[in-house]
């Protein structure tokens with residue numbers, strides 16, 4: 001069974017797809033992309049490239065505002081001459097092990113909505129006319145594709161950020177000034193700057209963060225990123241609770257995500 005384009009589907013649906021070097025379309029999909037990067041995408045990419053978040057943002061991205069809520073959005077900048085992704089080569093993706101979540105999910109896309117306090121993901125097929133992978137090779141359950149492409153960590157790490165904007169009325173963003181937007185940008189995308197901010201702030205004293213957590217926030221990107229999402233929710237919307245110890249940070253999201 002194959003999925004019609006743009007048809008919402010769930011984790012149990014199936015599609016037939018294969019993608020491998022040697023196909024006539026190999027890397028055609030790595031050009032002219034409107035590829036929005038998530039906070040965890042940037043952590044993985046800056047780390048594999050061995051550069052700071054700031055250097056990554058300067059060299060490889062362009063920032064804009066979300067047309068609906070006005071929050072900052074970061075996109076991967078395509079090569080201005082060729083339109084190609086800066087990480088594609090004749091042999092394929094040069095950052096494959098740390099490629100963005102959207103590249104992992106492709107040829108599927110996802111849509112999120114909030115239903116009764118839960119985030120619900122739906123998946124849909126993206127059928128580009130040049131992509132020869134459809135209706136070839138293995139038949140995948142959507143859930144097996146997600147697992148095969150290593151998406152679980154991405155979905156987990158981005159969850160606190162998805163909770164910031166999904167299902168929240170637009171009025172909640174209306175009064176954000178420059179200071180809040182800069183704070184949002186730093187905590188989402190410039191994790192090294194956020195680390196310095198945490199180290200130099202009174203957060204530890206004001207919120208009774210324990211020593212173990214503070215040490216991990218300085219050493220571990222994933223812990224810091226999860227904390228950043230929680231901190232933003234607290235600082236921008238006055239909701240949620242800031243973790244005070246490591247055991248409150250990982251692994252448990254408070255809002256369950258259902259793949260339906």
Ligand code: SF4
Pocket residue numbers: 018019020023025026027028029030107130131132133134
């Ligand atoms: S166009 Fe489709 S089949 Fe070809 S490389 Fe990209 S994803 Fe794979």
Ligand code: SF4
Pocket residue numbers: 029030031033085086087088089092093094095096099100103
């Ligand atoms: S990051 Fe890799 S998989 Fe994604 S578009 Fe660039 S080259 Fe292609």
